[in-house]
Amino acid sequence: MGEFVRLELSDGVATIRLDRPKMNALNVQVQEEIRAAAGAVAEDDAVRAVVLYGGERVFAAGADINEMADMSYTDMVRRSGALQSSLDAVARIPKPVVAAVTGYALGGGCELALCADVRVCAEDAQLGQPEVLLGVIPGAGGTQRLSRLVGPAKAKDIIFTGRFVGAAEALTIGLVDWVVPKAEVFARAREWAVQFVNGPAYALRAAKEAVDRGVDVDLQTGMEIERQQFVGLFATEDRTIGMRSFVENGPGKALFVGR
Numbered sequence: 001m002g003e004f005v006r007l008e009l010s011d012g013v014a015t016i017r018l019d020r021p022k023m024n025a026l027n028v029q030v031q032e033e034i035r036a037a038a039g040a041v042a043e044d045d046a047v048r049a050v051v052l053y054g055g056e057r058v059f060a061a062g063a064d065i066n067e068m069a070d071m072s073y074t075d076m077v078r079r080s081g082a083l084q085s086s087l088d089a090v091a092r093i094p095k096p097v098v099a100a101v102t103g104y105a106l107g108g109g110c111e112l113a114l115c116a117d118v119r120v121c122a123e124d125a126q127l128g129q130p131e132v133l134l135g136v137i138p139g140a141g142g143t144q145r146l147s148r149l150v151g152p153a154k155a156k157d158i159i160f161t162g163r164f165v166g167a168a169e170a171l172t173i174g175l176v177d178w179v180v181p182k183a184e185v186f187a188r189a190r191e192w193a194v195q196f197v198n199g200p201a202y203a204l205r206a207a208k209e210a211v212d213r214g215v216d217v218d219l220q221t222g223m224e225i226e227r228q229q230f231v232g233l234f235a236t237e238d239r240t241i242g243m244r245s246f247v248e249n250g251p252g253k254a255l256f257v258g259r
Helices: 028-043 073-091 108-114 130-134 142-150 152-161 167-173 182-194 201-214 219-235 237-249
Strands: 005-010 013-018 049-053 097-101 104-106 118-122 126-128 178-180
Touching: 005 028, 013 028, 013 182, 028 073, 049 182, 073 108, 097 108, 097 182, 104 108, 108 126, 108 142, 118 167, 118 182, 130 152, 142 152, 167 178, 178 182, 201 219, 201 237, 219 237
Parallel strands: 013 049, 049 097, 097 118, 104 126, 118 178
Antiparallel strands: 005 013
């Protein structure tokens, strides 16, 4: 799809594949290619789930500091919104998204992984937000998504120190969801994604939106978001199929059509 970000589709699962040697540094071009790839999979009805992958060696080691070092304050005023929104496009994909993390996921790379719904990582993976060691802070969602995922105190520890978080600790604190041998990372991520290929697409979309919007509001507002999403699904064909199948055949046997 782009020079450094490829889009591959196989049996309903799309892989957004970063491929910018040597460390998948997220320069402006990569950021915009990520945005384009996220938009493409969001709009393609043939895509039912998404895997984010940087290859067997590294997920993404962060922003391109060589590019960023010469940027002025006014340069970053102009660029910062686009930086955030390029990764936010991944978070807004209305389908299940899993990050397959190998090697390093640091800085912008960690922020990209945080945009996924779940994360599979290798036993030797290292994650972190080391921006403070450069005299700045995370600028593409790290202070916000990380704190929502692992809690404010743990996020502050990781961000304040800039330290790397190993796979075992990442699993313990909820930064990642599964730790597997390095050779199995992509296969495990794809295995998670494949289970949704024949699922009720609009119910999955509604569930994701209800959770993502609900964590940012008070309980009563979140309950109303859930109620509206729940009611809306009664207009879908899959709801009719699912409930009829349950009554006639029991749970788990519905053949959904994604409408």
